[in-house]
Amino acid sequence: MVSPVITTDSTFDHYWHVSRRAVLRSVIGGTASLLFTARVNWVGATEPSTTAGKQWLQFHYTEAPRGFEEILAELKQLPLRLSEVYGSPAIVRAVNVLIFSDRQQYFAHLEKTLPTAPRRNSLFIVRSGRPTILAVQGKTLLQDLMHEAVHSLNHLTFRNTSMPLWMDEGLAEWAEDSVEQQSRVHGKALRQLLGGQRILLPEPIRLAALEKIKSTTRADAVDYAASWAWCRFLLSGKYGCRGVWNRYLQDIRDAQQAGRLSHRLALTVPDYEQRFLRFLTSI
Numbered sequence: 001m002v003s004p005v006i007t008t009d010s011t012f013d014h015y016w017h018v019s020r021r022a023v024l025r026s027v028i029g030g031t032a033s034l035l036f037t038a039r040v041n042w043v044g045a046t047e048p049s050t051t052a053g054k055q056w057l058q059f060h061y062t063e064a065p066r067g068f069e070e071i072l073a074e075l076k077q078l079p080l081r082l083s084e085v086y087g088s089p090a091i092v093r094a095v096n097v098l099i100f101s102d103r104q105q106y107f108a109h110l111e112k113t114l115p116t117a118p119r120r121n122s123l124f125i126v127r128s129g130r131p132t133i134l135a136v137q138g139k140t141l142l143q144d145l146m147h148e149a150v151h152s153l154n155h156l157t158f159r160n161t162s163m164p165l166w167m168d169e170g171l172a173e174w175a176e177d178s179v180e181q182q183s184r185v186h187g188k189a190l191r192q193l194l195g196g197q198r199i200l201l202p203e204p205i206r207l208a209a210l211e212k213i214k215s216t217t218r219a220d221a222v223d224y225a226a227s228w229a230w231c232r233f234l235l236s237g238k239y240g241c242r243g244v245w246n247r248y249l250q251d252i253r254d255a256q257q258a259g260r261l262s263h264r265l266a267l268t269v270p271d272y273e274q275r276f277l278r279f280l281t282s283i
């Protein structure tokens with residue numbers, strides 16, 4: 001049974017049945033160094049009793065992923081990295097992480113429980129109020145988990161989906177891989193769109209255009225690339241826009257009517273699009 005889709009495919013609510021099976025569960029403790037592993041017989045519906053607010057990712061898998069220690073080490077740093085981005089501490093609460101052994105098992109599971117979900121490598125969903133990450137074993141597992149873990153922290157920190165979709169995706173792209181690797185991947189798409197010129201910002205990569213996208217199912221590679229680039233640009237202290245970004249994040253966190261970031265930028269830094277173009281030439 002699937003209850004109504006709220007706004008994006010990363011925030012829909014639904015019911016889910018999980019069969020009983022013995023799995024290995026690891027828990028990362030918040031932003032601190034608490035990290036332990038315990039063998040449990042996990043039943044999907046069981047709430048972690050005394051751990052809310054202290055633990056974050058709770059892994060469920062049948063076989064420990066390859067390179068799991070490295071994956072855990074990277075994930076553990078994420079709340080702190082995002083706290084720096086937010087300009088205030090990230091909220092860390094329990095998030096389930098289900099890692100499937102292969103794509104076949106994963107897609108069969110989606111077919112059964114989330115028939116309308118996009119068929120991607122990984123997903124972040126909210127199921128009856130409970131944040132859950134679904135991912136598959138494989139080469140991109142670290143990248144996929146980093147991406148979805150950013151969505152989980154954005155969701156926990158900015159309640160009621162107050163963070164705009166482009167920012168949610170842009171930050172997830174920003175965190176999932178090194179700046180160099182992401183510059184290679186996204187830089188190519190952006191350069192193609194710009195052609196040889198550096199004077200006009202093409203409509204699809206204008207911030208005002210990204211702000212209109214309401215569902216990732218309608219977002220393409222350029223939208224992801226542009227969202228990533230805008231986040232990097234705004235995070236940089238070099239272009240005079242970081243203060244506007246900080247105030248905007250504070251307002252959406254405080255559930256203020258924040259409006260659009262593009263409007264605020266236009267008022268405070270009227271040539272912000274030209275500055276963004278200058279930034280694009282540096283990536």
Ligand SMILES: [Zn+2]
Nearest residue numbers: 147151169172
């Ligand atoms: Zn995403």
